[in-house]
Amino acid sequence: MKIFSLSSEVAPFAKTGGLADVAGSLPCALKRLGVDVSIGLPLYRSVKEGAFDRETVFRGLQVPLAGQTLAGNVQAAETEEGVPVYFFEREDLFDRPNLYRAGEGDYYDNLERFAFFSLAALLFARSAGMPFDVIHCHDWQTGLVPAYRSTLFRSDPFFTSTSTLFTIHNIGYQGIFPREKLSVCGLPPETFHPEGIEYWGSISLLKAGLVYSDALTTVSPTYSREIRTPEFGLGMEGILQKRSSVLHGILNGADDSVWNPAKDSYLSSRYDLDHPEEKIVNKAALLREAGLDPGLLERPVLGMTARLSHQKGCDLLLGILDALEALKVGIVILGEGDPAYEGALRKAAEKYAGTMTVTIGFDEALAHRIMAGADIFLVPSLYEPCGLTQMYALKYGTVPVVRATGGLQDTVEEFDPGSRTGNGFKFGPYEPGAFLDAIRRATDLWSDREAWETLMRNGMRADFSWNRSAEQYLDLYRSLVAARRRP
Numbered sequence: 001m002k003i004f005s006l007s008s009e010v011a012p013f014a015k016t017g018g019l020a021d022v023a024g025s026l027p028c029a030l031k032r033l034g035v036d037v038s039i040g041l042p043l044y045r046s047v048k049e050g051a052f053d054r055e056t057v058f059r060g061l062q063v064p065l066a067g068q069t070l071a072g073n074v075q076a077a078e079t080e081e082g083v084p085v086y087f088f089e090r091e092d093l094f095d096r097p098n099l100y101r102a103g104e105g106d107y108y109d110n111l112e113r114f115a116f117f118s119l120a121a122l123l124f125a126r127s128a129g130m131p132f133d134v135i136h137c138h139d140w141q142t143g144l145v146p147a148y149r150s151t152l153f154r155s156d157p158f159f160t161s162t163s164t165l166f167t168i169h170n171i172g173y174q175g176i177f178p179r180e181k182l183s184v185c186g187l188p189p190e191t192f193h194p195e196g197i198e199y200w201g202s203i204s205l206l207k208a209g210l211v212y213s214d215a216l217t218t219v220s221p222t223y224s225r226e227i228r229t230p231e232f233g234l235g236m237e238g239i240l241q242k243r244s245s246v247l248h249g250i251l252n253g254a255d256d257s258v259w260n261p262a263k264d265s266y267l268s269s270r271y272d273l274d275h276p277e278e279k280i281v282n283k284a285a286l287l288r289e290a291g292l293d294p295g296l297l298e299r300p301v302l303g304m305t306a307r308l309s310h311q312k313g314c315d316l317l318l319g320i321l322d323a324l325e326a327l328k329v330g331i332v333i334l335g336e337g338d339p340a341y342e343g344a345l346r347k348a349a350e351k352y353a354g355t356m357t358v359t360i361g362f363d364e365a366l367a368h369r370i371m372a373g374a375d376i377f378l379v380p381s382l383y384e385p386c387g388l389t390q391m392y393a394l395k396y397g398t399v400p401v402v403r404a405t406g407g408l409q410d411t412v413e414e415f416d417p418g419s420r421t422g423n424g425f426k427f428g429p430y431e432p433g434a435f436l437d438a439i440r441r442a443t444d445l446w447s448d449r450e451a452w453e454t455l456m457r458n459g460m461r462a463d464f465s466w467n468r469s470a471e472q473y474l475d476l477y478r479s480l481v482a483a484r485r486r487p
């Protein structure tokens with residue numbers, strides 16, 4: 001079984017969110033199951049600046065797009081587990097400060113950039129003589145890959161036994177571009193119709209992936225049901241209903257080698273299920289690092305690390321900050337994203353200096369220290385395909401308060417003080433009051449140390465290992481291979 005996993009971000013090489021975590025961890029878990037898997041991503045500036053051993057393995061790849069031939073190179077590295085990683089190099093497209101956007105806007109040529117990456121990956125596989133059984137594509141940036149496979153390479157003998165699998169990590173990002181850019185995709189014009197890549201008169205790369213791939217997955221069972229409805233499908237529910245029989249929900253895992261309080265080198269003190277009391281050392285360190293009142297050691301501290309976007313429930317959070325202050329809790333927030341949310345949170349942090357801090361930016365180390373130092377972790381998302389931070393929080397004994405949607409619904413169970421089962425707190429309506437009530441349930445219980453420790457342990461015991469998810473992907477790959485072999 002040979003798998004090529006293509007993603008626009010892969011940890012630890014390039015990351016803006018959970019997609020990178022998954023695209024970095026899943027291939028390694030598959031390798032542990034004996035699968036021959038390779039990874040492909042663009043050669044961004046951040047990769048060049050990172051301390052990764054790379055070598056050029058292919059020069060002068062010719063990629064025909066938009067009536068011209070774009071030349072590119074391919075560099076290779078390996079993950080720590082020995083998974084080959086191929087970087088697609090073209091300086092004018094990828095040697096930039098960020099992955100997708102600068103300032104307030106997306107790069108104007110994202111279509112060119114990801115069409116190049118997608119086509120280059122297929123042409124490289126063919127030129128280097130690497131036949132893959134399944135090309136596993138993640139999110140809209142790789143949506144053209146299944147479309148190329150089904151059109152340009154439909155009769156290409158090299159790809160006869162290659163299937164495509166497309167994973168939806170977030171249906172809110174649809175890769176929409178004006179129809180005038182159709183030639184940039186390099187697809188035959190007849191693909192531009194409502195059963196193809198057309199989305200209300202524009203091109204959608206997400207739709208290309210949804211329509212042309214042999215099978216679809218998304219990252220939790222609940223989200224796989226939600227996206228077939230108008231509320232969550234964001235316009236793609238029709239095509240997903242049509243493709244229901246090939247759409248599967250497979251819950252992400254949490255990478256134990258990266259997110260594990262017993263081994264986490266970012267922490268001042270490591271701890272595990274047998275010694276959860278060591279967590280308090282991390283709380284004290286976090287209060288110091290964040291410049292918060294040391295007296296908060298005796299009060300619940302709430303943490304949140306997220307892309308600051310509408311999806312993540314920033315409006316709900318902003319709506320309850322005054323009420324939280326009245327609860328006398330500490331608040332530590334890390335995130336970047338929408339400038340309006342960044343500004344509003346900064347302002348709140350000034351107003352509540354001493355009890356609330358906001359760090360705007362991307363900071364892997366601080367993300368780990370918040371996870372270990374906070375008592376409660378907030379994930380009030382409007383929608384959440386899977387969500388990784390609540391799983392990390394559970395592993396760190398940091399009790400999650402989440403909205404009951406998508407993968408949050410599948411991973412968090414409301415704590416029942418009677419039976420002492422459950423691992424966190426959940427609320428349903430997307431309303432500040434409901435969010436605040438759930439936080440209150442958590443902070444009320446926090447004072448009952450014994451009950452709280454049971455709750456922490458319930459979370460820390462949970463098994464979110466990648467192995468289980470990787471086995472489900474492997475079953476799916478096998479079924480795709482079998483289907484292609486059937487006469």
Ligand code: ADP
Nearest residue numbers: 017018306307335361362363364367387388389
């Ligand atoms: P999403 O992919 O929608 O952003 P997830 O919960 O799946 O949400 O994954 C988010 C990942 O990105 C986690 O690993 C989280 O720790 C990380 N992350 C998000 N924002 C930041 C930030 N500002 N600094 C460091 N890590 C961040």
Ligand code: GLC
Nearest residue numbers: 018019169219385386387388
């Ligand atoms: C997306 C989703 C998030 C998910 C992540 C990894 O960015 O927003 O819920 O955990 O992808 O699949």
